Amino acid sequence: MPANPEGWLLTVARNRQRDVWKSAGYRRSVPLDTEDPPVEGVALLDDLDADAIPDRRLALLFVCAHPAVAAEARTPLMLQTVLGFDSSQVARAFAVSPAAMQQRLVRAKRRIRDARIPFVVPGRGALAERLPPVLEAIYGCHALTWREGTRSLAGEARYLAVTLATLLADEPEAWALAALTTLVAARNSPADTVFRPLDAQDPADWDPQLITEGEDYLRRAERPGSAPGRFQLEAAIHAVHCTRLTTGDTDWQALRTLYTALVAVAPTLGSRTAHAAVLGRTDSAEDGLCLLDRLPPERERFQPYYATRADLLARAGRFAEAAAAYDTAATLTDDPAVREFLRARGAAVRGSPRR
Known part of the structure; x- marks a missing residue:
């Protein structure tokens, strides 16, 4: 020992x-x-x-x-x-x-x-x-490093996921995690030092080969007749986002359905925050804010909570509150590009007229 x-x-x-x-x-x-x-x-x-x-x-x-x-x-x-x-x-x-x-x-x-x-x-x-x-x-590892691009630790998370799925061969959640990390890598440009939220990205910059690879991994994770697991649902969510490369549109209703299922399977702080963000698109900003208000006290240390809250507040016309939320979100990230993006958003909504 x-x-x-x-x-x-x-x-x-x-x-x-x-x-x-x-x-x-x-x-x-x-x-x-x-x-x-x-x-x-x-x-x-x-x-x-x-x-x-x-x-x-x-x-x-x-x-x-x-x-x-x-x-x-x-x-x-x-x-x-x-x-x-x-x-x-x-x-x-x-x-x-x-x-x-x-x-x-x-x-x-x-x-x-x-x-x-x-x-x-x-x-x-x-x-x-x-x-x-x-x-x-x-x-x-993926969540902490995905912004670093495929040539860094984000690539290591993907490598470990694919290696593990290959080793275990018939574990659907392992293949689903391989799919998830690959689909995210497809949308990541290692040379891009400017943070762009997903809906502001140009799909022409995405890697279609990696998208195809990720979709193949997701198919390997399918088990007809069995309820999908957490990573299968998360990978499916990323697959829906990637379809914008071919359709030009984001299927927000499909995302709403998938996030509702994900929250039922894995009600994590992250999944519940993302669910609120999507509900703010499909229903109303106020509906999304109501979901955020139900999150546990741990939300106070969770940067995506404040970033999502800021976006929904801005959509609801509550610009002063949105600016404050953006400022708080900026203090909770160590990523300089994300911090700059959040500060810029805060400055932009601070100057917006009240509705």
Whole structure:
């Protein structure tokens, strides 16, 4: 049992800088410690060859998803110790204070040490129960980096998603996450330093080859007769947005239907905020604002909440409130391009006449 679990994970997962993460040699070079004693009462399956996992980060993600680690700490632990994000970045992704997230991570690492949780790759029979937090971690990496373009960590999130889906072959949510990250990558220009919201983007700048690839992954995720999962719904939402390349229009009613289903399956802060934004288009700005008002207190640390609220307030003609919301949203992002966009929007609505 490693005396310092965090140090062990950091040594294995980050022994090189992230700018060489994509090298094939690195993906196959970091060994896992398989000599640790098992936790009493936990059956460790050995029917999956660790060498079959083509990227050691994926193996480490499944290690961190051990059921003895508190459920609310598994994904944050993966984001910090395996994927290299600091606690403040992870806190922002979960809309909690950095201090609260740091405490959550410290408790998780203490639990690993005190319970002598083994650092071994689970057998195939245990993969299913560990898969959801692993998918969440890859999704979290995507959410934190999608603005960076396909040649950076956003590309790494997509690579991990596609690699995992290929490895598991028949897991619909894994293919759906691969579809989601690919469809977002299709709309991202690595050279574009100016932030443009989705409805302001020119579809001619999108990558049709990546859109086709993402749609293919989404088809692989389909299971006739089965209810779609969270990532299938999110990928379908991005697929609807991508149809603007061929139709020239956004099907807001389809998005309303998909977001209603998504909120029923996964009522996260993000999905509920996006649902409100779409309802503001299909119904009225006031209807969208009513949904935002029902969000929990965590919304106060969630930048998309304020950006969405600002947009809906502006659509409702409440320009002074909209400007204040844009200003708050700008303080909650570390992305200079997004901050500049939000400040510019705030300045624009501040000068708008009252209706």
